[in-house]
Amino acid sequence: MDVAIFQTCFRQFSHLGAWIVVMIVGFVYSQERISGSPIGIAIHGGAGTILKENMSPEKEEAYRSKLTEALLVGYEILKEGGSSLDAVEKAINILEDSPLFNAGKGAVFTNSGTNELDASIMDGKTLNAGAVAAVKHIKNPISLARLVMEKSPHVMLAGEGAEVFAEKQGVKPVAQDYFYTARRWQQLQKVKAKEKSAAPDQSTPRGSQSKSEKFGTVGVVALDREGNLAAGTSTGGMTNKRFGRVGDSPIIGAGTYANNQTCAVSATGHGEYFIRGVIAYDVSALMQYGGLSLTEAADKVIMEKLSAMGGSGGIIAIDRDGNIAMPFNTAGMYRGYVDGDGNAVIRIYRD
Ligand code: ASP
Numbered sequence: 001m002d003v004a005i006f007q008t009c010f011r012q013f014s015h016l017g018a019w020i021v022v023m024i025v026g027f028v029y030s031q032e033r034i035s036g037s038p039i040g041i042a043i044h045g046g047a048g049t050i051l052k053e054n055m056s057p058e059k060e061e062a063y064r065s066k067l068t069e070a071l072l073v074g075y076e077i078l079k080e081g082g083s084s085l086d087a088v089e090k091a092i093n094i095l096e097d098s099p100l101f102n103a104g105k106g107a108v109f110t111n112s113g114t115n116e117l118d119a120s121i122m123d124g125k126t127l128n129a130g131a132v133a134a135v136k137h138i139k140n141p142i143s144l145a146r147l148v149m150e151k152s153p154h155v156m157l158a159g160e161g162a163e164v165f166a167e168k169q170g171v172k173p174v175a176q177d178y179f180y181t182a183r184r185w186q187q188l189q190k191v192k193a194k195e196k197s198a199a200p201d202q203s204t205p206r207g208s209q210s211k212s213e214k215f216g217t218v219g220v221v222a223l224d225r226e227g228n229l230a231a232g233t234s235t236g237g238m239t240n241k242r243f244g245r246v247g248d249s250p251i252i253g254a255g256t257y258a259n260n261q262t263c264a265v266s267a268t269g270h271g272e273y274f275i276r277g278v279i280a281y282d283v284s285a286l287m288q289y290g291g292l293s294l295t296e297a298a299d300k301v302i303m304e305k306l307s308a309m310g311g312s313g314g315i316i317a318i319d320r321d322g323n324i325a326m327p328f329n330t331a332g333m334y335r336g337y338v339d340g341d342g343n344a345v346i347r348i349y350r351d
Pocket of ligand 1: 215246
């Protein structure tokens with residue numbers, strides 16, 4: 001063979017060889033990076049005066065097993081390489097369909113005996129968000145919030161308009177009866193009776209409930225293999241609420257927030273305080289601008305700021321490394337996360 005032809009062939013092959021090596025190294029590296037990337041998920045089912053002495057073993061077990069079921073559905077999605085948004089939505093759907101929680105099926109009653117639901121979801125990658133407020137015929141408000149985020153140019157839709165949008169998106173409405181549970185109905189009667197017997201200046205004109213009442217909102221935060229954070233919150237609001245009251249849960253920055261640069265947060269508690277304290281965003285801002293760790297930021301906002309304002313409740317939060325914080329200033333908070341071995345860890349009381 002001519003030497004020049006041989007040299008040209010050799011050069012071509014060595015180029016090709018170099019490319020193959022680069023591609024193999026790149027592939028192996030990306031596989032390692034993917035399998036080494038942390039995933040994580042945390043859940044809450046409301047905060048409040050949740051005391052062991054008021055809880056039967058059966059009731060406690062029912063809460064634990066429903067929270068575990070929801071957590072593991074979300075975790076499985078993440079483990080399979082699914083998105084944090086899917087994990088958040090699907091896990092919340094399970095709690096919305098359970099009468100145990102104040103979201104979807106177990107929603108609390110308003111002063112006029114209706115159920116009005118709020119929910120929001122946020123994508124930490126794009127900072128896109130969707131929310132619905134005061135909807136009355138939506139079985140799974142978190143899924144409608146996601147449709148608002150993905151299928152409309154808006155962030156928040158409220159009341160009838162949100163329901164028209166739902167119909168256009170093919171979401172079947174449910175009758176108000178669907179949300180009835182005897183337990184929540186009795187809860188409303190109790191609050192109303194207390195209100196009647198209270199002196200006029202001690203009544204709760206804002207439609208709030210006494211501090212001894214439990215809350216019961218649900219929320220999930222998650223981190224997927226791509227490093228994307230997401231947060232979602234769904235609620236029936238507060239028992240005996242009036243005049244179209246909307247809480248913090250559907251308000252981005254108050255009850256829900258996610259930003260890949262910092263963390264994902266979902267809140268539960270007395271919404272008026274969370275709105276005024278811009279609680280969820282505050283945690284992210286302390287990390288982004290103040291350089292605080294997730295735990296430092298979350299503790300500061302709940303244990304110092306919210307408490308000083310007189311507000312009660314808690315948050316769940318996860319950062320981009322998969323660290324989790326779940327501070328609350330009430331007696332208890334239904335909460336949980338999945339540990340490094342893939343096991344659900346559920347906590348209820350301050351233990
Ligand atoms: N934060 C909700 C609201 O104020 C209530 C709750 O968390 O249970 O509507």
